[in-house]
Amino acid sequence: MATPRSADARTATASHPRAASNWPAILAGFCATLVGLGLARFAYTPLLPAIIDAHWFDASAATYLGAANLVGYLAGALLGGPMSARWPVRGVLRAMMLATVASLAACAWPLDFAWFFGWRIVSGISGGALMVLAAPTVLAHIPPRQRGLASGLVFAGIGLGIAASGTLVPLLLRQGLGATWLGLALLALLLTALAWNGWPAAAPAPVATPHAAAARKPVTGALRALTVSYSLNAVGLVPHMIFLVDFVARGLGQGLAVGAQYWVVFGLGALVGPVLSGWLADRVGFATALRTAFVLQAGALALPAFGLIGHGGLIVSSAVVGAFTPGIVPLVLGRVQELLAHHPAMQKPAWSRATTGFAVLQASGAYGMSWLLAHAGGGYALLFAVGGVAIVLALVTDIVARRLHPAA
Numbered sequence: 001m002a003t004p005r006s007a008d009a010r011t012a013t014a015s016h017p018r019a020a021s022n023w024p025a026i027l028a029g030f031c032a033t034l035v036g037l038g039l040a041r042f043a044y045t046p047l048l049p050a051i052i053d054a055h056w057f058d059a060s061a062a063t064y065l066g067a068a069n070l071v072g073y074l075a076g077a078l079l080g081g082p083m084s085a086r087w088p089v090r091g092v093l094r095a096m097m098l099a100t101v102a103s104l105a106a107c108a109w110p111l112d113f114a115w116f117f118g119w120r121i122v123s124g125i126s127g128g129a130l131m132v133l134a135a136p137t138v139l140a141h142i143p144p145r146q147r148g149l150a151s152g153l154v155f156a157g158i159g160l161g162i163a164a165s166g167t168l169v170p171l172l173l174r175q176g177l178g179a180t181w182l183g184l185a186l187l188a189l190l191l192t193a194l195a196w197n198g199w200p201a202a203a204p205a206p207v208a209t210p211h212a213a214a215a216r217k218p219v220t221g222a223l224r225a226l227t228v229s230y231s232l233n234a235v236g237l238v239p240h241m242i243f244l245v246d247f248v249a250r251g252l253g254q255g256l257a258v259g260a261q262y263w264v265v266f267g268l269g270a271l272v273g274p275v276l277s278g279w280l281a282d283r284v285g286f287a288t289a290l291r292t293a294f295v296l297q298a299g300a301l302a303l304p305a306f307g308l309i310g311h312g313g314l315i316v317s318s319a320v321v322g323a324f325t326p327g328i329v330p331l332v333l334g335r336v337q338e339l340l341a342h343h344p345a346m347q348k349p350a351w352s353r354a355t356t357g358f359a360v361l362q363a364s365g366a367y368g369m370s371w372l373l374a375h376a377g378g379g380y381a382l383l384f385a386v387g388g389v390a391i392v393l394a395l396v397t398d399i400v401a402r403r404l405h406p407a408a
Contacts, residue, residue, distance in 0.1 A: 022142055022150070028198030029138040029154035031191040032097060033326075036130035038161015039184050040100050040123040041069050046169040047180065054177050056110040068117050070363045072124020077355040079125065080132035081348055089137050090199040096126040096133075097192040105185035108178040128359070132352045135333055141200045145282065147337070148289075151330035152278025158326035159274055163267035166260065219339050225401030226339070227354045229294070230332045232397065234362035235390035236297055237328075238369055239304075239383040240266060240321040251380040252309065262318045269322025277327035278334075286334035287402075293331055294395035297324050301388035305381055365390070 044066055051062045076096075083092045103123035110116050135154045142150045172180040239247075244266060249259035281289040300320035303313045333351055340347045369383045 022146075024198035025138045025141060025200045026150055026153050028093075028195035029134045030157045031195035031198075032093060032130045032134035032157065033155055034157030034161050035097050035100050035188045035191050036127035036134075037158045038164065039188055040103065040127050041073075042158075042161045042165045043169055043184055044069065044120075046165050047173075047177075050173055050177050050180075056177070057113065057116070061113055065113075065116055065120050067363070068120035069124040069127070070359065070366075072121040072126075073128040073131075074124075074356060074359050074363075075121075076125035076128020076130075077132050077352055077359055078128075080129035081352045083129060084133055084348070089133060090201070093130065093133055093137065093199055094192070094196060096129045097188070097195065099123075099126040100130075101185050101188045101192060104181055104188055108181035108185070128355070132348070132355055135330070136348050136351060137200065139333075139337070148278035148281035148283075148286065148330065148334055149275065150278065151281075151334055152274040152276070152327070155274040155326050155329045156271065158329070159267075159270035159272070159322075162270040162322070162325065163264075166263050166267050219343065219405070222339055222401050222405040223336070223350055225397050225405075226332065226335055227350075227357045229290075229394040229397045229401075230328070230354050231357035231361040232390045232394035233294070233297070233324075233328055234358045235365035236301060236387040236394070237321065237325050238362060238365040239301070239380075239387040240318065241325060242366055243369070243373070243380060243383055244318060247304070247380045248314070262314055265315055265318040266322035266325075269319035270325050270327075273323030273325065273327030274330055276323065278330045281331055281334050286331055286338050290328075290331045290335055291395065291398055293324055293328055294391055294398065296320055297328075298388055298391040298395065301384050301391060305384040305388050307381065 048062055048066060051057055051065075052059050056062075057065065080092075100123055103119040103126070106119040107116060135151055138154055139147050139151060169180065169184075172183045175183070245256070245259035245263050247259075248254050248262050249256045277289060277293065280292070284292075297320065300317045303309065303317040332354060336350050336354060337347055340350060365387075369386065372382060372386070373380070
């Protein structure tokens with residue numbers, strides 16, 4: 001006959017493998033963000049000069065091809081939820097990763113502009129869908145007290161992609177432009193295979209709590225404010241994401257090699273940022289961690305905006321903004337899940353809306369700042385100032401929302 005002690009041991013043994021089994025799911029989520037955003041989007045940045053130099057496309061066409069990924073990303077963010085409602089989420093995630101592999105491989109042959117543009121759209125759609133679906137699918141199986149770190153590990157794939165864009169792509173380009181695209185496709189295929197069996201089964205259907213209806217009204221207002229803050233944060237990231245290297249190389253006259261060094265600093269920050277953000281959120285809560293992120297980013301943008309651009313200032317600014325380029329994502333996702341703890345069925349649609357808002361303002365900010373740089377005559381400092389103002393507005397929106405909706 002089993003003793004009470006042996007029964008307890010069996011219970012502990014049964015619960016421990018369940019905790020350990022979270023790691024394959026976290027690894028799958030990491031691979032998804034690395035493939036869908038890290039490779040499909042950020043690897044294009046160092047490929048852009050090579051595409052122009054190889055006369056695949058002229059500078060204007062190559063820029064539009066970069067924007068095609070953003071357009072597809074918007075579509076993917078909107079379509080991810082409906083696709084997962086129609087088909088098993090594991091199947092959708094696997095299909096989106098395979099679609100990314102196919103898009104990278106197809107870009108090795110620039111048959112014409114329409115061919116290339118179409119496949120860049122495909123890569124954006126798959127990236128947007130993976131962004132909306134991967135982390136919520138994984139986090140549904142993670143204990144709440146561990147979701148910050150787990151979410152950070154999932155989104156660290158984006159940071160690794162940013163870091164790899166300045167190291168792996170130049171190495172592959174030594175073999176030729178076509179070979180580089182095929183190399184990226186092969187890497188994406190290997191990551192897809194690594195993630196294939198790691199995706200968890202769909203979580204049980206969410207059940208609303210008895211107090212869900214009463215809690216819905218204040219939570220809805222707080223969610224709208226969160227989406228606005230997250231979208232404004234996207235504008236604040238644009239100056240570093242797009243103009244950092246050019247700012248150092250041409251704006252400060254230090255040359256492309258020095259500009260590339262600061263991009264490496266930016267990439268290293270992006271690599272560790274999501275994990276540190278998640279770690280902080282597990283200790284102080286997502287709400288406090290998010291407000292801290294706004295303050296740190298505003299300070300980092302103020303340095304170049306006010307001309308505090310010595311070597312140390314540029315390193316701090318590049319590292320901090322680099323850290324929160326992917327690091328802001330797990331904080332906002334975690335905050336969405338906190339606000340909708342009593343409305344689990346609303347979490348995925350709310351995250352999809354936040355992702356869409358982020359993508360819209362990031363693309364708008366990129367085009368707007370490009371126009372400012374070309375026509376306003378304010379120089380690069382104006383771009384960092386605009387980004388800093390956007391982050392301050394995100395912080396103010398967060399503060400006001402918490403005063404208006406203290407129950408959230």
